Amino acid sequence: MERITATYYIETPLDPEKAAAVLAGEQSSGTFIAVPGETEELKQRFAARVEKVTPLETVTTPAMPGAASPNGQYHRAEIQVSWSIENFGYNLPVLTSTLQGNLYELRQFTGLKLMDIELPASYAQHYKGPAFGVKGCRQLTKVENRPLIGTIIKPSIGLTPEQTAEMVKTLAGAGIDFIKDDELLSSSANSSFKGRVDAIMKVINAHADATGKKVMYAFNISGEIDEMLQRYEYIVKSGGTCAMVSINSVGMAGVKKICDQRQLAIHAHRNGWGMQTRHPLLGIDFRAYQKLWRVAGVDQLHVNGIQNKFWESDDSVVASIKALQTPFYDHESVLPVVSSGQWGGQAPETYRRTNTVDLLYMAGGGIMAHPMGAAAGVVALQQAWQAAVDGLSVEQAAAKYKEFSESVRQFGKK
Amino acid sequence: MERITATYYIETPLDPEKAAAVLAGEQSSGTFIAVPGETEELKQRFAARVEKVTPLETVTTPAMPGAASPNGQYHRAEIQVSWSIENFGYNLPVLTSTLQGNLYELRQFTGLKLMDIELPASYAQHYKGPAFGVKGCRQLTKVENRPLIGTIIKPSIGLTPEQTAEMVKTLAGAGIDFIKDDELLSSSANSSFKGRVDAIMKVINAHADATGKKVMYAFNISGEIDEMLQRYEYIVKSGGTCAMVSINSVGMAGVKKICDQRQLAIHAHRNGWGMQTRHPLLGIDFRAYQKLWRVAGVDQLHVNGIQNKFWESDDSVVASIKALQTPFYDHESVLPVVSSGQWGGQAPETYRRTNTVDLLYMAGGGIMAHPMGAAAGVVALQQAWQAAVDGLSVEQAAAKYKEFSESVRQFGKK
Numbered sequence: 103m104e105r106i107t108a109t110y111y112i113e114t115p116l117d118p119e120k121a122a123a124v125l126a127g128e129q130s131s132g133t134f135i136a137v138p139g140e141t142e143e144l145k146q147r148f149a150a151r152v153e154k155v156t157p158l159e160t161v162t163t164p165a166m167p168g169a170a171s172p173n174g175q176y177h178r179a180e181i182q183v184s185w186s187i188e189n190f191g192y193n194l195p196v197l198t199s200t201l202q203g204n205l206y207e208l209r210q211f212t213g214l215k216l217m218d219i220e221l222p223a224s225y226a227q228h229y230k231g232p233a234f235g236v237k238g239c240r241q242l243t244k245v246e247n248r249p250l251i252g253t254i255i256k257p258s259i260g261l262t263p264e265q266t267a268e269m270v271k272t273l274a275g276a277g278i279d280f281i282k283d284d285e286l287l288s289s290s291a292n293s294s295f296k297g298r299v300d301a302i303m304k305v306i307n308a309h310a311d312a313t314g315k316k317v318m319y320a321f322n323i324s325g326e327i328d329e330m331l332q333r334y335e336y337i338v339k340s341g342g343t344c345a346m347v348s349i350n351s352v353g354m355a356g357v358k359k360i361c362d363q364r365q366l367a368i369h370a371h372r373n374g375w376g377m378q379t380r381h382p383l384l385g386i387d388f389r390a391y392q393k394l395w396r397v398a399g400v401d402q403l404h405v406n407g408i409q410n411k412f413w414e415s416d417d418s419v420v421a422s423i424k425a426l427q428t429p430f431y432d433h434e435s436v437l438p439v440v441s442s443g444q445w446g447g448q449a450p451e452t453y454r455r456t457n458t459v460d461l462l463y464m465a466g467g468g469i470m471a472h473p474m475g476a477a478a479g480v481v482a483l484q485q486a487w488q489a490a491v492d493g494l495s496v497e498q499a500a501a502k503y504k505e506f507s508e509s510v511r512q513f514g515k516k
Numbered sequence: 517m518e519r520i521t522a523t524y525y526i527e528t529p530l531d532p533e534k535a536a537a538v539l540a541g542e543q544s545s546g547t548f549i550a551v552p553g554e555t556e557e558l559k560q561r562f563a564a565r566v567e568k569v570t571p572l573e574t575v576t577t578p579a580m581p582g583a584a585s586p587n588g589q590y591h592r593a594e595i596q597v598s599w600s601i602e603n604f605g606y607n608l609p610v611l612t613s614t615l616q617g618n619l620y621e622l623r624q625f626t627g628l629k630l631m632d633i634e635l636p637a638s639y640a641q642h643y644k645g646p647a648f649g650v651k652g653c654r655q656l657t658k659v660e661n662r663p664l665i666g667t668i669i670k671p672s673i674g675l676t677p678e679q680t681a682e683m684v685k686t687l688a689g690a691g692i693d694f695i696k697d698d699e700l701l702s703s704s705a706n707s708s709f710k711g712r713v714d715a716i717m718k719v720i721n722a723h724a725d726a727t728g729k730k731v732m733y734a735f736n737i738s739g740e741i742d743e744m745l746q747r748y749e750y751i752v753k754s755g756g757t758c759a760m761v762s763i764n765s766v767g768m769a770g771v772k773k774i775c776d777q778r779q780l781a782i783h784a785h786r787n788g789w790g791m792q793t794r795h796p797l798l799g800i801d802f803r804a805y806q807k808l809w810r811v812a813g814v815d816q817l818h819v820n821g822i823q824n825k826f827w828e829s830d831d832s833v834v835a836s837i838k839a840l841q842t843p844f845y846d847h848e849s850v851l852p853v854v855s856s857g858q859w860g861g862q863a864p865e866t867y868r869r870t871n872t873v874d875l876l877y878m879a880g881g882g883i884m885a886h887p888m889g890a891a892a893g894v895v896a897l898q899q900a901w902q903a904a905v906d907g908l909s910v911e912q913a914a915a916k917y918k919e920f921s922e923s924v925r926q927f928g929k930k
């Protein structure tokens with residue numbers, strides 16, 4: 103019978119073997135009291151199993167409140183626990199409750215982070231994965247051999263649909279591939295969802311008619327289920343190609359329902375993610391997180407960016423991109439969304455460390471505030487990526503490309 | 517115009533006033549670039565506003581990775597930030613992204629916890645709150661003037677529907693008010709959802725026909741949207757009164773959709789909650805958390821219990837119960853679900869500190885492992901609560917009540 107295996111990074115005042123056993127007990131059958139004639143069989147079949155315990159460092163200050171250590175020592179370890187697929191079958195919320203449910207409440211742990219999961223082969227049949235993924239998003243935007251270049255419209259909240267559409271027009275004219283709503287904007291007092299779709303798709307459709315290129319716009323449909331479905335339909339009817347969902351805020355059941363429609367590329371915004379991963383000994387690592395959302399079927403997923411303005415280290419960003427590059431069943435690859443403080447200067451380092459152009463590379467000021475205008479801003483980003491692929495440094499790229507050299511002058515100071 | 521106010525507990529290497537301004541900027545309009553003629557008006561209308569900054573202690577070790585302090589000092593503070601309802605209107609996922617989205621990514625914070633939120637008056641018109649709540653759950657179970665006594669069937673996973681129904685029969689005969697599925701069990705290889713509903717509701721309906729009392733059984737419907745709705749309908753058709761949802765795993769959009777059906781009491785299981793709250797300087801406090809789920813319309817919500825087996829302190833449990841006791845619009849009150857290591861011995865302390873019997877009091881071993889049998893176990897719990905209300909101590913209650921005294925002998929050692 104297929105099993106699902108989870109790897110946790112733990113800290114515990116107990117012997118890690120014992121702590122692992124507590125976790126396995128809590129997250130499966132609980133106490134096995136006698137059920138006539140079946141106890142051992144039940145246990146074999148449904149109990150979670152500790153597969154491996156790898157002791158790591160011992161520390162004297164616990165990472166989080168929990169049971170006190172009698173000798174002042176807290177042991178860190180990597181543990182692997184597995185469950186039979188028979189326990190939950192194909193049910194992502196119950197899988198989530200199994201992998202990351204009450205176990206975080208256990209006083210036996212002063213640190214607990216879900217690092218990775220191994221999902222069974224049969225998930226490939228049950229779950230279709232991204233309807234578009236890298237390949238589909240490239241086809242929709244007609245971008246080959248370089249990252250999709252994207253941007254977000256600022257101010258994030260406050261513009262009317264007409265003002266937003268005016269910016270979209272400028273950006274489309276500048277050669278942008280992708281534009282997105284802010285995650286804080288879905289339908290606001292002066293930018294109703296439909297009003298925004300109407301105004302923007304008019305511009306995008308006209309641009310597509312004129313040039314053959316349809317800019318992908320990620321409209322933020324995040325909301326309640328019926329509302330999301332109605333908005334989704336409205337985008338489809340209006341000729342749009344993408345919908346954005348704040349996956350943590352909407353939740354797994356809602357996101358899965360949206361992905362299942364399979365008519366639009368789903369831009370998965372992970373806002374709230376910092377809460378889940380920022381502490382080194384609490385929550386979830388991106389390796390595990392991205393697998394759950396790939397099963398759900400998102401097409402694009404945020405990974406932050408090299409030299410970002412947030413807390414995340416470059417190593418962590420690179421690991422996230424590599425996680426998304428790792429093949430997952432025969433599913434389409436998910437497009438990593440690189441953003442936060444990006445202006446093109448990070449392209450060489452991003453490419454050097456990930457060796458891929460299968461990215462959605464988002465820049466804000468790098469485009470709109472380019473000294474030679476937005477069109478030059480887009481060109482500069484394309485140049486940055488060409489230079490990156492050619493193995494040039496930022497300095498070499500600046501020497502070679504006029505528009506990019508202006509970016510370096512404008513944004514390269516910090 | 518109505519505003520929503522959030523209170524955060526923060527830690528920052530910056531002046532807290534400055535950090536608060538960064539948060540407000542990130543979580544609303546972002547950078548305001550010049551939009552002809554409207555910049556100041558836009559700002560007034562849509563920018564988040566720092567309402568209050570209360571400096572607290574300063575520490576020299578940051579709680580989490582973030583920006584380093586040049587002088588080695590990290591300042592803690594309580595800050596209040598507000599948003600106009602115009603930014604999102606009535607959209608719980610976007611509200612969530614606003615209150616607890618990208619702000620956790622900000623390097624300017626080495627600690628950030630959402631402590632409380634104030635929601636606008638108009639939410640009372642838009643959101644109906646619990647369809648049943650305390651009053652409705654009491655009516656459905658015909659329990660007055662004492663907590664509902666509940667239990668969970670063990671082993672959590674592994675029993676067949678028939679074995680489960682057999683236990684339900686025993687428990688119903690013992691006078692139990694409420695029984696629930698484990699959160700890890702929805703539909704497993706040897707307990708299909710429908711099979712379990714069929715077997716259990718046959719017992720519960722027969723018991724109700726014979727005695728006039730219908731035991732409330734919380735079937736775990738957690739799953740994808742369509743699946744949850746089908747399971748919900750099946751419970752309704754079968755004469756059930758309650759459905760359980762793992763709220764964090766299903767997510768806000770899915771839970772709201774289920775609550776909106778308003779035919780069954782919704783038992784909200786908060787597994788995964790430890791991840792969101794366990795670190796003192798990361799995540800969300802229950803005060804804020806419970807408000808979001810009350811808006812969504814859950815009827816029962818877990819709060820852990822006094823002297824529980826998990827990490828949570830008694831003070832934290834009491835604060836959670838009090839949060840749920842706090843009136844919220846004209847909504848029905850949510851029934852706090854007290855569980856984890858409860859056997860009745862905690863009733864006097866629970867009552868002394870919360871002064872309420874509007875609780876769903878869950879005991880496992882305290883019922884099934886009672887020396888005189890399950891019926892005596894249920895009676896012992898009722899006695900414990902009568903004693904609690906009468907102001908008796910555990911010792912005094914044991915002297916007065918036979919069944920409870922046996923509980924003390926059996927479970928009172930640890």
